[in-house]
Amino acid sequence: MSAIDDCPGRITATEIETIEDGVSRTVVDDVATEEPLEIRLVAGTRSQAAAITMRTPGNDFELAAGFLFSEGIIESVSDILRISYCIDPAIDNEQRYNIINVEFASSTLPDVNALERHFTMTSACGICGKANLEALRDRGVVPLPDGLPVPIDSIYSLPERMRESQRVFHSTGGLHAAALFDSAGSLIAVREDVGRHNALDKLIGWALLNNRLPLREQILMVSGRSSYEILQKTVVAGIPIICGVSAPSSLAVALAREFNVTLIGFLRGTRANVYAGTARLGP
Numbered sequence: 001m002s003a004i005d006d007c008p009g010r011i012t013a014t015e016i017e018t019i020e021d022g023v024s025r026t027v028v029d030d031v032a033t034e035e036p037l038e039i040r041l042v043a044g045t046r047s048q049a050a051a052i053t054m055r056t057p058g059n060d061f062e063l064a065a066g067f068l069f070s071e072g073i074i075e076s077v078s079d080i081l082r083i084s085y086c087i088d089p090a091i092d093n094e095q096r097y098n099i100i101n102v103e104f105a106s107s108t109l110p111d112v113n114a115l116e117r118h119f120t121m122t123s124a125c126g127i128c129g130k131a132n133l134e135a136l137r138d139r140g141v142v143p144l145p146d147g148l149p150v151p152i153d154s155i156y157s158l159p160e161r162m163r164e165s166q167r168v169f170h171s172t173g174g175l176h177a178a179a180l181f182d183s184a185g186s187l188i189a190v191r192e193d194v195g196r197h198n199a200l201d202k203l204i205g206w207a208l209l210n211n212r213l214p215l216r217e218q219i220l221m222v223s224g225r226s227s228y229e230i231l232q233k234t235v236v237a238g239i240p241i242i243c244g245v246s247a248p249s250s251l252a253v254a255l256a257r258e259f260n261v262t263l264i265g266f267l268r269g270t271r272a273n274v275y276a277g278t279a280r281l282g283p
Helices: 060-070 133-138 152-156 158-164 167-172 196-209 228-236 250-258
Strands: 011-020 023-032 035-043 046-055 080-088 094-104 176-181 187-193 219-222 241-244 262-268 271-276
Touching: 035 060, 046 060, 060 080, 060 094, 060 196, 060 228, 133 228, 133 250, 152 158, 152 262, 152 271, 158 176, 158 187, 158 219, 158 262, 176 196, 187 196, 196 219, 196 228, 228 241, 228 250, 250 262, 250 271
Parallel strands: 035 094, 219 241, 241 262
Antiparallel strands: 011 023, 035 046, 080 094, 176 187, 176 219, 262 271
């Protein structure tokens, strides 16, 4: 499978007015880029739009792969023949960096009716459909195995280690992150995006394209709240522990308890709230 992601433009320089002690001056500031991305499915001579999301450019192939895997449109990396940016023949075969083609190994397009809507997503809302536990059970998703306990001290260190690895956030202050760690708290991979669900899809897509799924021995750290769509993606990827700096939603807690996920919120300093799966945490 060919997948080379060279999309430019994660940071946009913009002229602003800054006011300090009543004095205004013009400066150039960096802001996180937000642009639409259309994900198209291609099988043989047929194509179909699957989703449009507002995202920060970069790791777009991972985003497309992770999204399709999380939503049950693909089951493994072998389902994908090629991922590429759209080439516009009307403009000297110029690459269209806001359109991704996901070409399938099969000559038949997958059933996108599993997606509750023919998506237009904002960077804020995530995938709002399938908001019930039956949707995951119907896909054959089962509770995760218990695994060995992880020292709580390793968990406490994750927010700071994630922040240290957020390159674009340090420049803009405007991005969410999803980071993957091993049980000792060592960073494996991190992805950033204006949308927290996009950041996680990029991370899952990285694991999918590198044949690392399921992530049964890893820990996920997210920069925002843990909502249902974040937990859904976590469960499908097989991640047993998820930590967030903010609160989870009630449906996220229910999903974590149903599928045996350790769910930690308000992880700040040496304090954490454990909403499910306390057996995985050791001294």
